[in-house]
Amino acid sequence: MTHQDVVAQLIKLVEPYAEGRVAHITANTGLTGELALDSLKVMDLITDVEDHYEISVPLNTLADIKTVGDLASLIQKHVGNDA
Amino acid sequence: MKENPRLLAVRAVRQELATLGIDPFGIQIDEILSPTEGLIQGRRTILAGTNNYLGLTFDPDCIAAARDALESAGTGTTGSRMANGSYAAHRELELDLARFYGKRDAIVFSTGYQANLGMISALAGPGDTVMIDADSHASIYDGCNLSGANTIRFRHNDPNDLAKRMGRLGAEASHALIVVEGVYSMLGDRAPLREFVEVKKAFGATLLVDEAHSMGVLGEKGRGLCEEMGVLGDIDYVVGTFSKSLGNTGGFCVGDSDEMEVLRYASRPYVFTASLPPATIAATRTALRKLAAADDLRLRIRENAARLHAGLAALGFRLGAPANAVVAVLAGEKVEALRFWHHLLKQGVYVNVMVPPATPGNESLLRCSVSAAHTPEQVDAICAAFASWPGARV
Structure with missing residues (x-):
């Protein structure tokens, strides 16, 4: 699973939360920046991510996650660990 | 003085509230008259936004x-x-x-x-x-x-x-x-x-x-x-x-x-x-x-909760859960919920207003808390204040 694969999947998971605020979401799109997700929405997104990839993503590991690409990298790490 | 960037978001919310002329998060109860009544902005007000469930204060x-x-x-x-x-x-x-x-x-x-x-x-x-x-x-x-x-x-x-x-x-x-x-x-x-x-x-x-x-x-x-x-x-x-x-x-x-x-x-x-x-x-x-030993107070709070819940439901409001000491009215969008809260205060009823992300889902709440010390008349007055809201039941 490449970084691009995860980013593409993540964009699908993020879109319902984005509510059209960003026309073209990319790896560089900020979750709390351009997408303006509040803390609750970010946590809801993580819950969806956990279910999609069947992994655990503890909330305390999210402090440095700013963009879709950052989250994709974190997911890759967890998928690797859990595989 | 240099502005602390960490306070920008809070400052923006405070500014928004100031523009609306509504400040539920800075409300002052000038005098507490009883477990269920206080003086707010010069008005005798029913307190339905405390957690004084048994009224023991x-x-x-x-x-x-x-x-x-x-x-x-x-x-x-x-x-x-x-x-x-x-x-x-x-x-x-x-x-x-x-x-x-x-x-x-x-x-x-x-x-x-x-x-x-x-x-x-x-x-x-x-x-x-x-x-x-x-x-x-x-x-x-x-x-x-x-x-x-x-x-x-x-x-x-x-x-x-x-x-x-x-x-x-x-x-x-x-x-x-x-x-x-x-x-x-x-x-x-x-x-x-x-x-x-x-x-x-x-x-x-x-x-x-x-x-x-x-x-x-x-x-x-x-x-x-x-x-x-x-x-x-x-x-x-x-x-x-x-x-x-x-x-x-x-x-x-x-x-x-x-x-x-x-x-x-x-x-x-x-x-x-x-x-x-x-x-x-x-x-x-x-x-x-x-x-x-407060079996009587527990009975009274359940009766009050049931009365408020039934009264608000009959008025067409959507409620957050079955009757309980906390009765939450789903109030939709933030600014409308703040105006609704302010309207209730002007009617002499103080409740809590909660806005996202502090609320579940994407919706604001007008949260009432019932006390065993509320009289049935006070519960009816709370319902009447809600009924007088000219806006939509969302």
Whole structure:
């Protein structure tokens, strides 16, 4: 699973939360920046991510996650660990 | 002066409220007239936005106990129990609480917020896992932060979702701490505690239940949803507060673990906080005795809750949960909810307004809390104030 694969999947998971605020979401799109997700929405997104990839993503590991690409990298790490 | 960038978001919200001329988060009650009435902006106002569930804040016996303790033991303890010593009454209150719940021991904290902070951060640390309900109170989230443990959130009130996430932990699941609330403060909905107990048992985990909004209200003796569901013996730790049904301030945890005595010394929010003053302890001990015997008050709060719930439902409002001491009206978009709240205040009714992200989902709430001390006429007046809102029922 490449970084691009995860980013593409993540964009699908993020879109319902984005509510059209960003026309073209990319790896560089900020979750709390351009997408303006509040803390609750970010946590809801993580819950969806956990279910999609069947992994655990503890909330305390999210402090440095700013963009879709950052989250994709974190997911890759967890998928690797859990595989 | 340079602006602190961390305060920009809060400053923006404050500015928005100032523009609207509505400030529910800075409301001042100029005079408290009774457990259910106060003077706000020069107007006699029904208080339906407190957590004074049993209405004990003006109880003459509690006031007398506080006055006696104030005169005999002074205004404050001036330090933490560990560094500066416990008063005998601190320990007596702990033993009262342990007896009340039928648990081995209790720890008293200086606030309910600190009880969650103190217990979660003492029970879990880096490398451990804490499983929390998605709609948990901030004190639970903050307790997890303080602990440094891996914090995993499960879908609100969903034992199957918890079990699924516990399953992903593998062998680690048996060391996990699960944290839920009995009644959730925003919507007033109850946790499926029996099912959560089953998950805890299946994985051999530890279960902590915060009964802040159910103590005194639910259960035959007021021991909360754990008692009402018949699972009190299966709950490892029950956390509660003195600041709601007991009409004071402070928090506690009761448990059967033989580690209770050690836990307090591992809890920074216990160790590094000034202990509760004598008057607070004395009034709380008296209130706890009253709470245990308050069958009449529990009946009255249920009647009041049912009356308010039915009245608001009949007016066409969407409500957050079945009748309970917390009755939440779903109020849609933030600015409209703030205007609705302001309208209620002008009608002489004070409720709480909650806006996202502090609320579940994407919706604002007008949260009413019912007291046993509300009269039926006051409950009807609350309904009438809601009925007078000229805006849409969203």
